[in-house]
Amino acid sequence: MMHVVVLGAGRVAGHLIQSLNKAPDIQVVQVYSRKSTPLAERFPEVNFTQDLNALQTADVYLMSVTDDAIISLSEQLPFEKQLVVHTSGSTSLEAIHPKNRGGVFYPLQTFSQEKHIDFKVVPICLEATTESDAHTLETLARALSDHIYWLNSEQRLALHVAAVFVCNFVNHLYVIGADICREHQLPFELLQPLIQETAEKIMTMHPKEAQTGPALRNDRRTLEKHAQFMEGTPYHHLYQRITESIQNHVQKL
């Protein structure tokens, strides 16, 4: 049985505790949070503490805190030579204070409070400094997911940037679509099948082959109409910039 202490009680921590405690060979024995947390009610079988000095012994200390808190929290830990891993995409392994053995356990997914996540399909990106820690993290990751990747810190940062483009930025474009719909008394549901199909296409086609639209075709009449339509709206410039980016990309090919 592998014992895990989770440090942090945010959205990702909640998803991790839930999924880890369903795995047969893993047990989340304790959760540390700075303040009291509603997670304590959701997981009555787990010990919750707000005192770092009360931390129990564990095989892995899993830090699910904001990127900014990783350095200071790992420094404050009142023990050494333990395996302490963070869950951040954009933070290097070295951010973990060297009195403990650092590692990374980065699940690449967008987590909402409300929506259940099937961890089985979530890629988990690992990094460790010793063979034995690598083995421990791989066991932990395999308990959750079928998709394990070993990435170095630079690759993980690249992946995090890519994830910002295909998730956070994509969602912002959905927000813009919803805004345009609202302003013209169109229900947002009109766009939903298109959004689903656009995402589904790249499961079987490379995104380059899936590209369509007036920017790619350099359909000047439509681009002109859209430019007129967008004039004076907050998204006018973004429309131009992304159109240019598509056209620059085509020229590079």
Add this chain to the structure above:
Amino acid sequence: MMHVVVLGAGRVAGHLIQSLNKAPDIQVVQVYSRKSTPLAERFPEVNFTQDLNALQTADVYLMSVTDDAIISLSEQLPFEKQLVVHTSGSTSLEAIHPKNRGGVFYPLQTFSQEKHIDFKVVPICLEATTESDAHTLETLARALSDHIYWLNSEQRLALHVAAVFVCNFVNHLYVIGADICREHQLPFELLQPLIQETAEKIMTMHPKEAQTGPALRNDRRTLEKHAQFMEGTPYHHLYQRITESIQNHVQKL
């Protein structure tokens, strides 16, 4: 039995002919194309012609041609007082030459040559000038889809712009994600579950509630790291512009 003549033999025309001919009360009797087309082999039951003067009588003439061709082709038609509709999002009904009765039949979806489309879930946006034409178009649309909308030309243009944001522009962000992955020896499949989940979230949450990421949190340390990472790459400016757009949007709320 409703008789349809399709004018055009592109990607969308192919999908329309296939789905219309499966509907029990609809028959595509003829397809006109300027040049010979491989569609003729795919649909041996349909008459193909390259001669406008050989066009048969039909209840609806469905123009699935490029936006630029709508005006000139509708002008060249050698008959009048028929129902002639186009399938364009960004073209007004008036683009159809007034010697015939104009209409619009705009299926909002992204069509690939390779991928089958289930028309049942595709929103079809209609516009007509008479009650009787409205009835004809509604019958035609219901034969394909469960989702019929009546939009005026301005709403349709707004919808088309919104569709560019949530489909063409979103796909471009997928291309950027794939580029970043390739440059760092990461398989694109790493991003696929995130892309799917990002699209799926907005089926149950408004995109505004689904927004996450460093731009929204104004997580300066991560934004700084990403800016450094992007420096010198072709997507540096786009990263900045979309980040700003997310932050401007938050301020408006």
